[in-house]
Amino acid sequence: MSIRVLLADDQRPVRDGLRALLARTDDLAVVGEARTGAEAVQLTRHLRPDVVLMDVRMPDTDGITATRLILGDGTDPFPRVIVLTTFDLDEYVFAALRAGASGFLLKNVAPAELRRAIRVVAAGQALLDPAVTRRVIARHAGTPAARADxxxxxxxxxxxxxxxxxxxxxxxxxxxxxxxxxxxxxxxxxxxxxxxxxxxxxxxxxxxxxxxxxAGLVVEPAPDHPPAHGRERR
CATH class of the missing domain: 1.10.10.10 (Winged helix-like DNA-binding domain superfamily/Winged helix DNA-binding domain)
Structure with a gap:
């Protein structure tokens, strides 16, 4: 069976590009497109996709709030959310991960890596890119909001x-x-x-x-390790 994917991004060219990339495989199917976070929440509840590719910065409802709403509504099985980010510009990726996202990718991710990532999270695993994820978490874990809990x-x-x-x-x-x-x-x-x-x-x-x-158990991020492509991560 195909993995059902929902695209959530306010930019039409980005959605078109993602749809074109995923259309080249037999096991991935785009079942819907959302222009805002609010639309992403509504379409997720209606279409029940397996994976949502979620932009962070969108009008109406941002990707973080949408992720929290999608994963907190008690849906079983819950969809997996991959946050798409430009990294250098988006300051909210850590909050999205705290909201329950299974991982995130840069928007310039290679087509093969994007398809692999969708399959990984659809299988119930988490997507951790050591070269990026730790830097984001290390940047935000020391903020007052993070230290508070x-x-x-x-x-x-x-x-x-x-x-x-x-x-x-x-x-x-x-x-x-x-x-x-x-x-x-x-x-x-x-x-x-x-x-x-x-x-x-x-x-x-x-x-x-x-x-x-x-918990403050890691103060500094460890040296980057290259992503272990294709390896099991759960």
Whole structure:
């Protein structure tokens, strides 16, 4: 079955470009287009897409608010949201991730990477680009709004090993890379990740990264690692 995708962007050329890119594959289908955040919320409830590609800056209702409304209405299964950003201009990506977005991409993302990203989040995984995500989170985690609700106490429930794995997740490492670092199997790492998600009440790895930074457990972002294309990230 095709993955159903909703496009949300106020610029027609951007929507046309995204539609053209996704039309070249058999497993991805654009089921609707929204020009504002409010339209994105309405169309998501009506069309029930699997993935929403969400612009941040839109008239009427911005992408952050729309993401929060879409993911907070109790819909089951909930759609996955990928935030599209120019990064250097958008100052609200961290808030979008806190609202429940499964990840974000730059608008100049390569076509193959865009299609891969949609498949990744549609499969219930989180999209973490170590070269970009950590910089965004590191930039915003130290703001007063972020510091106000740092859940440092939540990490008390983690074992020493789970805490170690959580910190490595925050550096952008994949399960395979974490296993290599800790000299354990990838299956063991997956088990730790599942337990971390449950104990922190996190939906996916993105929320684990946010929780780590909010808790003040990582002060400076780790050196960038190249994106691990095609690797499992949950």
């Amino acid at each position: 740092r859940p440092a106490w939540a990490f008390d429930a983690l074992t020493a090993r789970e805490r170690e794995v959580a910190l490595l997740i925050a550096t952008g490492l994949t399960n395979e890379e974490i296993g290599q670092r800790l000299t354990v199997s990838e299956w063991t790492v997956k088990t730790h990740v599942r337990r971390i998600l449950a104990k922190l009440g996190a939906r996916d790895r993105v929320q684990v990264v946010i929780a780590v930074y909010q």
